Amino acid sequence: MQEEGGTDWAGSRRTGKKSVLPRWRRRMMLTPCIVSTLHSLPSHMVYQAHSGGEKFSDEYLAGEIDLLIVDEAGQVSPEVAAASFSLAKSALIIGDIHQIEPIRSLTGSIDTGNLIQYDVISNEEEYPEALKTGNSVINGSVMRIAQRTSRYCYIKEAEPGMFLREHRRCYDEIISFSNDLCYQGLLEPKRGSAPHDSLFPPMSYLHIDGLAEAPPTGSRHNVLEAIQIANWLAANRENIESYYQKKGGDYQDKKLEDLVGVITPFKSQQEKIERACVKNGIHAGKGESKLIVGTVHALQGAERPIIIFSAVYSRHSDGDFIDMAPSMLNVAVSRAKDSFIVFGDMDVISSAGRGKPRSILARYLFSSDSNELILPVDERPDLFKSAVTPRLINNAEEHDEYIRQILRKANSRIDMVSPWISIQRLKETGLYPEILDALRRGVSISIYTDYHFNSTSMNHYDESKASLFAQNCETLCEIGVDVYVVNGVHSKLIMADNSFLSVGSYNWASAARTGKYANMETSMIYSGDLNDEISLQIKSLKERIRMTHLSKGNQNTSREI
Structure with missing residues (x-):
């Protein structure tokens, strides 16, 4: 039988299983690890099979991957990964359910309908129980599924699986916030406390009496807050660069743009901060040697000595969005190695209900009068x-x-x-x-x-x-x-x-x-x-x-x- 179809990664026209599978095995002898996204992997693990007459259909190399390693699995929704898992014999899942969650595209009502249609559940009353499995596209993730199915749980208080307890990136005062917020004290800070001569306190704030605005189109923004962040960066550029360059090592010749990151919940605020920074001579935006300004996704997996968090909300509008999931503040705070600085209306932070993420943040920020930073006010x-x-x-x-x-x-x-x-x-x-x-x-x-x-x-x-x-x-x-x-x-x-x-x-x-x-x-x-x-x-x-x-x-x- 003659093999037909399109080319594969090697550019070959021979796409039948007898040709594709040996070719994959030869390739893996040269490069035993292949890196791919979960979206594209299944399309590369394809061969063509005869389906009658002169017709051929795509089939997948199911069960041929020896080990599938999924990183940042807490961000992966189950339906995105399902096809790739069918290709593997075993899997190693790495991630954190307390950091960025998957981007959801379906509503609960659609999810319920799909589960009933395919006999996963019998009626709507069974849906709440289905959500607890971690399989749902509404609240599930690959990491949750892995934890539910893992046979290992060597720390009784933690989720199933191996728990990496030691943390060495942040000063102890910073990661202790995440420990209280998400990890029930299970993390073991290993870097040590911030020295007394630190440039800024490890957890600090600058109160801004701004106005949070929500236009008919676009996301929320706070113009005064964006201006004050840019003003503060410009006023402190020399001190920040001098302090870290004196440390030498990885900080040698580093500029402000390399040393600071700015996180905000809203795209519109990101744009306003970038524009305000450019007006102050600060290179902000995308690209090398530019100050990173963005949502938590922009700095996921990254780190900076100093992280600024632009909260946006003012007493003109509540800040419940920040409390919707602990993951936002957990990711934002844990990106900061030396100092996490909150810019915004502190009345909104401190007025949150007991136990909410903002309330826990307030306890750390206001633990000492020395945590407050001073900057000349600007016009609203x-x-x-x-x-x-x-x-x-x-x-x-x-x-x-x-x-x-x-x-x-x-x-x-x-x-x-x-x-x-x-x-x-x-x-x-x-x-x-x-x-x-x-x-x-x-x-x-x-x-x-x-x-x-x-x-x-x-x-x-x-x-x-x-x-x-x-x-x-x-x-x-x-x-x-x-x-x-x-x-x-x-x-x-x-x-x-x-x-x-x-x-x-x-x-x-x-x-x-x-x-x-x-x-x-x-x-x-x-x-x-x-x-x-x-x-x-x-x-x-x-x-x-x-x-x-x-x-x-x-x-x-x-x-x-």
Whole structure:
């Protein structure tokens, strides 16, 4: 019988099984390992068989691969790999179900219909049980199937199979987050703790009071956040390059673009960050010697000394998307060897429910005051529509003078937001008597402050600190100020008469007026019709109130909510 058909990898026209199989065996003697994608592998393992008359049909070399090795199997959906598995006698599956999941293309209803049609299940009621097998195209993966069928499980607390426990890429403070988030403490950090002279803390953040926007088409973005990331990179380029080049070795002659990666959940934000970086002289985009900016997929399997995470969400929209699967933050954080830095609205991070990925991240970020980074604020473009050209103020003196002017000129209402509060500091700066004068004029003053920062040290409850905080709140309450203790306050805001808004890095109610950061604090001052923005800020704060200390006009009570 004459063999017919198209050419194979070797360019041969002889495509019958008697020719194809020996040819494969000769080839494997020369190159025992062939690398392929699961999508293309079956098309190469084909021969032609006579099907009657002059017709030939494609058949597959089923069971001829001695060992099929699948890497990153947690990312592979079962239906993608099924054909390749039929070609193999045995398989070695490598992957992590806690990292990037497969891209899903089908809905649950279609999956249910297919399973019923092919007698895998009898009715819809059996579908939830089918999902538990790991076989489903909705929540399954090759890695889940392998774990379910593996005979080996040498760590009782872990999933079946061999569990690679030792981790050497990240500083211990970084991988400990992933350990808490996904691995129930089973990972064994082996690199060690970050040295005290590290360029940045291993887990740090920069709070940005931006606006998350969701256009009718395209994904979410936060323009101010993108601008601030590019500004920070430009401001720190020299320090980053000098620090790592002095280390020598693999870092010799490395540029900022080689040392930093930026991860964000949204494609639109990626584009805005890349454009902002280019404006700052930073080579960002695809290609060699360019700063990688992308979703977690862009850095899967890669690493950088510094990883920046652009969270995008602001209090204008919830951040539930980040909590949908722990894999997003697990992959993002574990790409960072030395420092993982979160840029975004920290109120959104810290307000997440207990046990959610954002909540665990908040515990690490806010474990020490030294984890907060400082950067001069920039203008928020969306506020230009309702406010006159904003004004930037710098240093403690300018901030204190601005606050005095607001306290003196406000007609009806002032809302002040600060993570920390100190009566002693207010008295030292002369702001305390200005508050008294404003109250005597009939101005209503409310202060919003954070519970965690005022009552804990290193993430542990500090009784003396909490007691002093309670005294400060009662003192303010007694003079006529309403104090709201809120879960998760990072903003430093002053809002007055729906016409004035200051946003910045200055802790007006507690900051030392001398020292390292005295002249680095900045705020942007907006004035105009700001009713919508101020109302939204107040609404967001009141949704997170933990305790109130209300003045006499509001019944002079302290109440925990």
